[in-house]
Amino acid sequence: MVKPLSRNQMAWRAAQDLEEGMVVNLGMGMPVLAASYAPEGREIIFQSENGIVGAGPEANEDERDPDLVDASSRFVTLAAGASLIESAASFAMIRGGHIDVTMLGGFEVASNGDLANWDMQVPNKGQLVGGAMDLAVGAGEVRVIMQHQTKDGSPRLLNVCRLPLTAPACVTRIYTDLAVVDVKENGFLVQEMLHGMTEEELQARSEASLSFSANLKPLATPDI
């Protein structure tokens, strides 16, 4: 049995696709983890929808400023070239197409790119949508980082999402603990897969039918 990627490894893999000069918004959880794994030397502008354009690393305990938090409510620092804006301006930036890439967590992605990542429908709990819908609709590319299956083994790469949609037909790429999967015109196309795994094994863990790239590569990450 092959060993799935850790959360850190998933974040690392996703981070490798961030390019010099890109404006990137990272959702809570694994996506924000990715910021620390961006390849050294690449200048990437991390936007945080509560009003930071150019967020830096998380603040050390002694440099925490209660007035400076990111959209995940973490104490952060500012990177060189940062600017600070109010919420309507921040979402104008997002909705207006000025974010090159958003990386979001996900519950389910359908083969047409539909994303469900906001409402788990937990009994007795209220709803929380936050900025996910705006990001899914506004960003140039929507990339999702999520486990390939749920804890109880249900697939997350589906024919049709079961959970409430965040936005239709928006996802371009998915990073899971098993594979890197693009969403193409005719469905899921696997670009990378864990070494030692077979196409049949990955398909068995997915509901929607998968195609495999002619140039399929092993999903390799450092040991983190």
Next chain:
Amino acid sequence: MVKPLSRNQMAWRAAQDLEEGMVVNLGMGMPVLAASYAPEGREIIFQSENGIVGAGPEANEDERDPDLVDASSRFVTLAAGASLIESAASFAMIRGGHIDVTMLGGFEVASNGDLANWDMQVPNKGQLVGGAMDLAVGAGEVRVIMQHQTKDGSPRLLNVCRLPLTAPACVTRIYTDLAVVDVKENGFLVQEMLHGMTEEELQARSEASLSFSANLKPLATPDI
């Protein structure tokens, strides 16, 4: 024959109604003249729609800054407490009801408060609307400063405007060279009139029928 007010006197009279703390936008011509006649000691915030909140007096020749002009394209100064904004923010302020009073020039006002002040329909000349429509719609009160009649003696206080409207039912008060006239539910109500003029004389220079305040006052201004 009574002597009509000069342009300076009309501007002076209009300025007397500006109160402490008011946010005021002044149109081109006589309205901007009014700023210099505001009663001393009253702190009034003059907004200029190209991006000044708190414009000061016109700049002296030696203090002119080409980067600091008002909506009439005059070189101006900043008053204490001024701030500078971009155009969408400025018109959000205007349209959103944050300007207490706008004083505008006018071609015609109808007895229901309709204002025509933007298109003279000059042959061979293009149109210029500028910020007049936004101000007429957005300001808490719209006050008009204009000659009581046109140069060829036609009335400007009309039953129905003949020129294209700036906004319907928006004017609350008119300062002319002959009178101060409010627009009320049932039409024009003269509050002040030049000393020596009769109600019949003023009516003869107006198309719409005028009512006269029970408390009608002489329109008195300094000799400027």
Next chain:
Amino acid sequence: MIDKRVSSVDEAIHGLFDGATLMVSGFGGAGVPVELIKALDRSKITDLNIVINAVRFLEMHAPGLFQDHRVKSLVCSAFRGRDRDPSHYERQWQAGELAIDLSPQGSFSERIRAGGAGIPAFFTPTAAGTQLAEGKEVREFNGRQCILETAIKGDFAFLRAAEADRFGNLRFRGTQSNFGPIMAMASKVAVVEVASFSDKPLEADQIHLSGVFIDRILVASETGV
């Protein structure tokens, strides 16, 4: 002389009435007007419609609001309580005692901006084709489905800033501003609590929010916040 300072927190919230729509700024602890929220908690004002991005910050600083059933409706983008067990407000919502207008955070922001900018409604692609579009007008623009969202206005707004001058001109620190500027614009009475007051007017080109939008300034007590 214009001077928008008030001398007490009671004066700061004076006139806030039963049934009012109150907007409250803050994100992740930054820009949360804690003194004003606490004063609201101590008051007996009830039947409130509260516009706030994340409801949990309201419960954190004004637990009495929900305990005493003084909120009748909420406009927000995050209604979920932090704990596994349902919060007071989640239970009231389940019991049908609390009405919720849940908006995506960008539509929430833009609806408030629209309220302050005199725009009664706008079309947006956000939430089109989702559950949150239910009951909303749909129209296609340039091949894309959009929904019609309406403006939100308030009777009062509470926000927090770093510094004010007597005109109400504000400067924010870090990510303090968030919903503050748009909420101040969208409300009849905007009340700001500030950490410091500048005796000199702030520099015209370094002002984050024009004082035109601010009605009252509460200079926070040194120990208060």
Next chain:
Amino acid sequence: MIDKRVSSVDEAIHGLFDGATLMVSGFGGAGVPVELIKALDRSKITDLNIVINAVRFLEMHAPGLFQDHRVKSLVCSAFRGRDRDPSHYERQWQAGELAIDLSPQGSFSERIRAGGAGIPAFFTPTAAGTQLAEGKEVREFNGRQCILETAIKGDFAFLRAAEADRFGNLRFRGTQSNFGPIMAMASKVAVVEVASFSDKPLEADQIHLSGVFIDRILVASETGV
């Protein structure tokens, strides 16, 4: 390392194409990107749709544009020429050679902001009940007639600022900003000419427009403007 500076005015306007929509900032001489407009004048680019508040500033700095009939349409709030005699552009308009979309200045600004903010259309009370509402959808909100206005987007935007850093973060002087920030937001390629360049990044809380919206920076020649 991000550095958005270009080394010449030709590079600054490179890629601007026949038939493009170009947005040009400036009000009353402040914030007018004179070097860029002059470079446009010298170019042979034609069939332009130009979005500019007051058309006379375009003719002032780029007289060749109208003389050579290189503008096919204009979106503006002030189309009138300054002199008593009709200007080149007024004559072309009368001859039916030039299409005009005249908007109230506030609707002009808001339409551009909408273009940059991903809002395809919005309702506004401005111009309702006037000639400029002709052909536009009318709807009543809260007892008030409003009309539907649509977003404006550009292929290129030209603006002028006082200072930039390598990220394209901008500071404006006085009333320089006017339509610049919204035009930069609404356009695919935003080109700014600046009086000075800061080797150090500008202070995060003193930036008037985020560099995210800026693509190219032309540091104006000392003698140029």
